[in-house]
Amino acid sequence: MSSFNQRKFLSFSLITLVFTFIWLTGCDSETKVITEVVHDTTEIVVNIISVDSIFAIPDSLTEGASIRLTASTTLRPEAGPVTFRWFAEAGSFDNQEGDTVTWTAPETPGAYLVTVHVSDGVYIGLGNRRIGVGMYAPTTTPFYLGADQCGSCHQDKFDEWSQTGHSRAWATLQESGHAASYCEPCHSVGFEPEPFNGNGGYDESPISKYVNVQCENCHGAASEHLAGGTPDPTQINIDYSVNTCGSCHEGEHHPYLEEWQNSPHNFDPASSAYGAGSNSFCQGCHEGVAASIRLAGDAGSYPLNNFFGGGAIAERPDTTEVANLGIGCPTCHDPHSDDNPGQLRTVDDVYLVEANGENPVITIGGVGKLCMQCHHARRGPESQIQNGYDHFGPHANPQADMAAGKSAYHGVADPNFVWAGPSHLNVQNSCKTCHLNTVEYGGSGSPAVTGHSFRPTVEACANCHGPISDFDDIIALEDFDGDGAVEGVQSEVQGLMYMLEDALVASGLDTTGVGFAGALGDTTRSTFQQREAGYNLIYLEDDKSMGIHNPDYAIQLLQQSIMFITGTTIPNAAILREGEKAVANF
DSSP, X not given: XXXXXXXXXXXXXXXXXXXXXXXXXXXXXXXXXXXXXXXXXXEEEEOSEEEEEEEEESSOOOTTOEEEEEEEEEEOTTOOOOEEEEEESSSEESOSSSSEEEEEXXXXXXXXXXXXXXXXXXXXXXXXXXXXXXXXXXXXXXXXXXXXXXXXXXXXXXXXXXXXXGGGHXXXXXXXXXXXXXXXXXXXXXXXXXXXXXXXXXXXXXXXXXXXXXHHHHHOOOHHHHTTSSOXXXXXXXXXXXXXXXXXXXXXXXXXXXXXXXXXXOOOGGGSGGGGGGOXXXXXXXXXXXXXXXXXXXXXXXXXXXXTTSXXXXXXXXXXXXXXXXXXXXXXXXXXXXXXXXXXXXXXXXXXXXXXXXXXXXXOOGGGXXXXXXXXXXXXXXXHHHHOOTTOSSSSOOHHHHHHTOSSOOTTSOTXXXXXXXXXXXXXXXXXXXXXXXXXXXXXXXXXXXXXXXXXOGGGGHHHHOSOSSGGGSBBSSOSSOXXXXXXXXXXXXXXXXXXXXXXXXXXXXXXXXXXXXXXXXXXXXXXXXXXXXXXXXXXHXXXXXXXXXXXHHHHHHHHHHHHHHSSOOTTOOOOOTTOOSBTTO
């Protein structure tokens, strides 16, 4: 314990010699009551037997010590001779009957409820007193109980939590070499800004039951959750918002919250295109609570066509009660379980859309497979090419498909053409490595970087491609667009995309007023052949990486589509064939 808290605990101990470690709730229940008329107008309920208070002698208590308890009662004339019966959550009585008893406290610090029943056989009065053992007794509600109390009902969650870093947060702080009192609020439970606020917690009772990040750090003080004898779910906090985690995971040492606030995941589902945030078919990726529930299931077990209509998402509560949260911390991270690295919801294999006669499954990619559960195509090319489609092309963000070299339209090439396989998918942890590059805290003025803006950084490329200042500094091996210069791979891909657009327009595609996707999806504007080549253009646009996710596959798709729609080779261009690479060290 820090010197700050040693002094604090000593002061607490002195105060306990004066204050009773007790919270008195009084009596408020009887088997029978009577009513009286006051001033001929008002009827009031009168308690026949009232327990006014429970006195404690002495008024302080340590673990295993004994205390004298005396019940003070008020009896109306209607009451007969009364008997007393004492009960306690733990510890033992020398005698459970009589108005005065001796209670021996348990050996475990905590706040324990002692109850007395006073009855004449017809009427009953109840009195309660909460006694602090080795700690201050709470004087307000709700107050903190500690994780062991939660574990008595939620054993499975308690066991999972006990394997997480949160369950070792106090030891982690002490072993860090820079433990300070100002760190304690985020490494203990119930530490409030103002001390002596009466709800317990580490700031008022610096004992072992209140160290570490526990259930009540996220769910709130739980005394009222159990106050009625039967757990009341309305008296506990279940909050999927980022603020629950962000109250500690913020600041220059670990700015998760600040970075997330500036990330694409910080969006309002209500403003999502096509009403995705309120559409149960889409919420599994476009609304934070629904997505967390889907990801917590066996996401890899669902065929893609039923991905959103079945499985875990179909079993979740009414969408109107859980919708309208963005993709926040608990969407991707399971606060209870350490089964996956980083407490991720899942790293299951990723089932891609059926395309080109294949049903691809991504089995590599490490923790990046979590990202791929949402960032994949969902819609294959064949039906759209045949029939057209209002939202022509893959569902936006087919990054997993691109990285794997799957799900674009392969019919633009000879049936024997060998398409490129995975590229960045082979990087350890794939998406995470590039999009969540981290930097350790470097002292004042040099904050840490957690990567939770999810934007790729050139620093992440250095291990394979050397120091660069721009992604287009990754130079292609040859001139793939035939413009007479060997450029960065993004420039080569951009040049090929412009060339494919020109070829489609030259073939008669009218994009006036609707753009390429609109024209290609309309069978009155586009031909079958235009849709075949055009699907790959939209696929590349929706991937948004300009070839970085898979340079070989991107260049092959564009080159083969251009030659397919024009019927000729690309002048002066190096055509990327089987086994050839677009970029060095890749």
